[in-house]
Amino acid sequence: MKYQKLKDRFLNYVKINTRSDESSKTIPSTASQRDFLLDLADELKEIGLSEVSYNPKNSYLTATLNSNIEQKVPVVGLISHVDTADFNSENINPQIIENYDGKSPIPLANSGFVLDPKDSPNLKNYAGDTLITTDGTTLLGADDKAGVSEIVCAMEYLIDHPEISHGKVRIAFGPDEEIGVGADKFDVAEFGADFAYTVDGGPLGELEWETFNAASLAIKVQGYNIHPSIAYGKMINALQVAIDFHNSLPQDEFPENTKDREGFFHLTSLEGAVDEAKMSYIIRDFERSGLEERKNLVTKIVKRLNQKYGENCVQAQMHDQYYNMAEVMKDHMEVVELAEKAMTDLGITPIISPVRGGTDGSKISLMGLPTPNLFAGGENMHGRYEYVSLQTMEQATDVLLQIIKLNAEKEDQKCP
Ligand SMILES: [Zn+2]
Structure with missing residues (x-):
């Protein structure tokens, strides 16, 4: 040898x-x-x-x-x-x-x-x-x-x-x-x-x-909890808002639906209750401009949800990991x-x-x-x-x- x-x-x-x-x-x-x-x-x-x-x-x-x-x-x-x-x-x-x-x-x-x-x-x-x-x-x-x-x-x-x-x-x-x-x-x-x-x-x-360009995304949703019997018009269920956020992302751009040179949003954890919910994602794209577009989309979705549910209901923190x-x-x-x-x-x-x-x-x-x-x-x-x-x-x-x-x-x- x-x-x-x-x-x-x-x-x-x-x-x-x-x-x-x-x-x-x-x-x-x-x-x-x-x-x-x-x-x-x-x-x-x-x-x-x-x-x-x-x-x-x-x-x-x-x-x-x-x-x-x-x-x-x-x-x-x-x-x-x-x-x-x-x-x-x-x-x-x-x-x-x-x-x-x-x-x-x-x-x-x-x-x-x-x-x-x-x-x-x-x-x-x-x-x-x-x-x-x-x-x-x-x-x-x-x-x-x-x-x-x-x-x-x-x-x-x-x-x-x-x-x-x-x-x-x-x-x-x-x-x-x-x-x-x-x-x-x-x-x-x-x-x-x-x-x-x-x-x-x-x-x-x-x-x-x-290699990919990479960013992390942390979403925090602040809900408003009240007894469901008197929730009409008042309750903001953080879990529902989290689901709305996730469903606003392009569903064909999750890892299980992408390959080769396609980028993705990947939900890596989800936890919460009516009062508060947290989600972690990783965002990946081979193009730097593609990574930026994905981050811009997140910002837009957050803005729309906050218009619907109230200011600061949804907060997003993004951090570039590598290029x-x-x-x-x-x-x-x-x-x-x-x-x-x-x-x-x-x-x-x-x-x-x-x-x-x-x-x-x-x-x-x-x-x-x-x-x-x-x-x-x-x-x-x-x-x-x-x-x-x-x-x-x-x-x-x-x-x-x-x-x-x-x-x-x-x-x-x-x-x-
Ligand atoms: Zn290694």
């Missing part, structure tokens, strides 16, 4: 519970992420990286692989996140299936849950591979411990093979991607890369440089093309499609560092059916090395 420690690293990393916590206000949101990053810092020093540094302000661990060539080439950045999604992450106990036949259902230990090709048709792509699954009680955490393992193994490989020419590489491991805040304090200047990739995508070949990285990437397509070339050189077909979501790169790109997303290998992320192929993780590591090699072949040149 080319990357001797890839499997062991991955197994060691996933066993450590680094679930993030949306309700926490600390950075990182859970102490276990910091502990994990500090252990990782020791490992990076051990394999011989320099400038290994943990920044407590943003909880990013960064390190440098120094250039071993004369000419100046752009500095490549590689980034992944150490937190895992909102699903049980206690006592992760990975199962290893050697030489999977590509068709059999895989019982997840004694949990009663089964990873079945009927529900997970991509399993057929992994005939002959070594699959790593959960035991059915937790998620696996390939999102994004696969990315972390691949980056560390790529760095180790270059240190162990000094005959491979490469420019300077900067790596960063950060917190709290799954709760959407980890990259908020990413320090582009301190990182000092000319372009970067998040290694946080799914199956073989994924290459993403377009489509394509705004930045369209002027830096050479970064995408470099990754495409690296994949095709290795016989991997790039799968380029817009992400119906966001990545850390959505924020980091808008901060000025073009950062598309590369596959890390995970499938069925965020739950008990998550799995990853060891061979795909090797290929992801190969892609990172190939990107670094191709970048080193560039003539003396300015940063992109």
